[in-house]
């Protein structure tokens with residue numbers, strides 16, 4: 682059973698009188714444990730694809746099976762549960778709550794889920810997620826007391842706290858400098874090495890090279906789908922080693 686299977690997925694937006702085919706018969710299979718980068722020009726459909734894959738938006742037509750289950754047949758509540766339990770989201774702008782500590786931000790997904798955990802257990806899970814991203818010592822800081830890279834790591838901890846099978850990241854390094862970008866990529870690679878399937882949208886070719894598979898979108902279609910060599914990955918592994926030592 683593959684985590685992500687799209688078959689002939691279409692999504693059209695209406696802009697006044699014009700129709701924009703944001704996704705035009707997209708077929709895409711992503712296997713467990715893959716690390717995939719999605720590239721392509723602005724407006725090519727990358728975010729629309731991520732929104733459909735993340736069940737934030739529905740396709741107009743086509744089949745989408747998430748971990749073998751047809752998303753079309755799910756009601757709102759099932760979709761909310763699957764988003765909360767199976768998928769972690771990371772965005773360019775971090776999307777952390779202001780005036781709220783890192784720890785509280787990371788605990789939020791645990792509180793939204795029905796039948797939520799007892800507070801002590803939730804706190805413990807959030808602390809563990811912050812440890813995983815190397816930020817346990819900043820857990821009482823609020824976003825404006827953290828650097829951009831640290832804020833993104835808090836957002837990644839929040840994405841991890843429910844132990845997702847899949848992480849979807851839309852331009853996660855778009856607001857970061859090159860050094861911090863490498864740190865965040867190293868973290869994604871560690872998570873991928875632990876078995877999490879990662880799909881990451883990026884504008885930057887050198888970011889895409891850290892993935893093992895690169896998919897290029899053009900006008901709502903997949904134009905290219907390539908496996909890439911391991912050179913870049915080796916560099917990131919070396920960096921990840923330095924960071925944790």
Ligand SMILES: Nc1ncnc2c1ncn2[C@@H]1O[C@H](COP(=O)(O)OP(=O)(O)OP(=O)(O)O)[C@@H](O)[C@H]1O
Pocket residue numbers: 694695696701702703721722723724725726727728729730
């Ligand atoms: N909610 C919407 N309403 C109308 N049109 C939309 C909407 N969302 C996306 N589009 C259109 O669909 C197309 C694909 O948009 P999408 O956001 O997926 O592109 P993208 O590849 O993520 O671009 P970028 O790199 O700039 O983020 C674009 O032409 C866009 O204008």
Ligand SMILES: [Mg+2]
Pocket residue numbers: 727728729
């Ligand atoms: Mg986009």
